[in-house]
Amino acid sequence: MEVKGSPSICLPSQSLPIETKESPALVGFALVQDLLNLARVSSLWPLTFGIACCAIEMMAAGVARFDWDRFGIIPRGTPRQSDVMVIAGTIPKKLISAIKTLYDQMPAPRYVIAMGNCAISGGPFSYDGQYAIVNGADKIIPVDVYIPGCPPRPEALLQGFLKIQTKITKGMIDANRRAEKAARRAKK
């Protein structure tokens, strides 16, 4: 449901705007979850974890020209303080356990961006007979947003972050996670 005019924030699912004929909605009701999500989107803290070429573009997105601080994106050095993991590069098989450990160390709710073709599907390094790499980050951990490119431009990474913000405010990620949980329970 869309709320027009002031206040301009768009509260997602379950909100009940009070409407009159003349004026647009002034007040919205929301679940606590929605409010928390709204707080989360403006301070997404990615983990500084670059694997290969894409890491340089990730750094470029952080400095002068692109400056992801504008979106409240501040890189953190430790997984325990961060909530977004940008998989920037190819995932060799030797690195699987490290990535899993880092993902487990991040506090929930956590989001994952697969940056670049290597993290999506193995990219240019995927061929019959490849022994060294994993064909895509989603084989190891759940991925929320995929950004194609080899490497993607910093603008594309920012677009990816905006996409994740949209997904969070719309409650799509929560819904996905709930569905995953339910599926897992059903499996057991």
Next chain:
Amino acid sequence: MPTAGQKKLLEELKNSLTQAVPEGQVEDSDYTRTGCHLEVRLDQGGMRRVAKVMLDKRFYLETITAVDFIDHFELVYLYSTYYQDVFRVITRIRIAKDATPFSVSAIYPGAIWLEREVYDFFGIRFQEHPDLKRIINPDDADYFPLLKNFGKTKFTEEIDDILC
């Protein structure tokens, strides 16, 4: 075209190398085609004697690698120099598939990693190497990827099973 300094060095080096490895062939190489000035061919062993001569002449070890020729390996040592006119010496050593050549790491410590890399990718075990273990591939891997007959092995299949 080789300079005068290079020609002198070439002759000196040829003499010392022929003395050090009388069983090998020391030949001029066409620099414009191969990128090397001098080529030393050996049937097996002798890499340490060559390395000693090279260190005396203040050459540095550029790289060590191997080539898999199905029925035998060829170990390739490339030496070049910082100080004189540029000069590159390539040593090719033909070894059998199950041979255990000697390590040159006592002469060139930089060879420790280079030989580990050769072991990691070809499975060539170097004798008297201080720390011969895998370097790039996982420690528990059971394959040597740059062998010509390398395909899927138990290790790679297991990991693929876990992932998919």
Next chain:
Amino acid sequence: MNIKTIDDATVNQRVYQLNLGPQHPSTHGVMHLLVTLDGEVVIKIEPIIGYSHRGHEKMAENRIYEQFLPNPARMDYLSGMIFNHGYCMAVEKLCGIEVPRRAEYIRVITSELNRIASHFIGAMDYAMGLGAITPFLWGWDDREQILDLLEGIAGSRLTYSYGRFGGVRNDIDQAFYNGTRRFIDRLRGRFWDYENLINQNIIFIKRSKGVGVISKEDALTYGVTGPSLRGSGVKYDVRKNEPYSAYPEFNFEIPTREAGDCLARYQVRMAEIEQSLNIIEQALDHLPPGPVRSKVPRFVTPPEGECYLTFESARGAVGFYIVSDGSRIPYRIKVRAPSFSNLFAMTKICPGHFLADVIAIFGSIDVTVPEIDR
């Protein structure tokens, strides 16, 4: 992963092991350093590499020469243009292909631009490793100007496939020509700022002077090349010692420093940026007319044989060793990675330093991890 935990017996001892990485903000990629410490002093350091291994060399044996063209730029992504041209030169040498002079000049210009960009990352990341954030932001700002120029002609910001066997893909345009001229002026005006910002910073000097000295003897036996070697007073640069492409036609110097410490390596990098600007300026002044690509068959088929070609990347002497069996597919391609040897030399110089100095030494050697692992 090779993480080692401390058992009860070792807790009470003075000597313990510390895992630095694979995820660490100052390891420039996925690098795992297993450091043995006595208190805060390093006794032994063992880099564990391979976390970025992608099997480039095996890939080369599974595709034709042209298909391998995008790979070299992804080995050392910071000097991708230099690697790209280097691979082309190696195949040209193997096949005996002539390259037009204009193409050689364009290769030199683009390579040197790429070298400046790479040195900016190397030097400014090093400064950031020591706690200075501002130079990092400034350096990346200057680097963005280079990326704009290269993107204009090569179409990519980082991983270029601009070189072709027998030349380059397309000619440079007027926008690139004017832009490069403007960039040279702009950068020359900013050297003074960098001088003020970093070279006179007391913290920077104290943390880098006399730290991590590589002696000439160590450099020789470990095979160190590039700015790390020139920081130790050895005047060795493939561009001068074994000239390739159009480099003999230009007038430039090889900056060296005698000290061999982290500061010297940093100073060599900054001095090399100035020299690269000189080369670019000379190349633009004397850019010859003509085609940028010679007539080469659609698929090259080198004769049976092998060749070794070496060139100077931003990190040192890179070598491509190609063995051909006379078919369209390379029999074996071996890449001599300068970072590989430079990193191993670090295990020799680190013992005896404080743990904090390991970060400084690591930053000053300036390695790229996918180049080590390939």
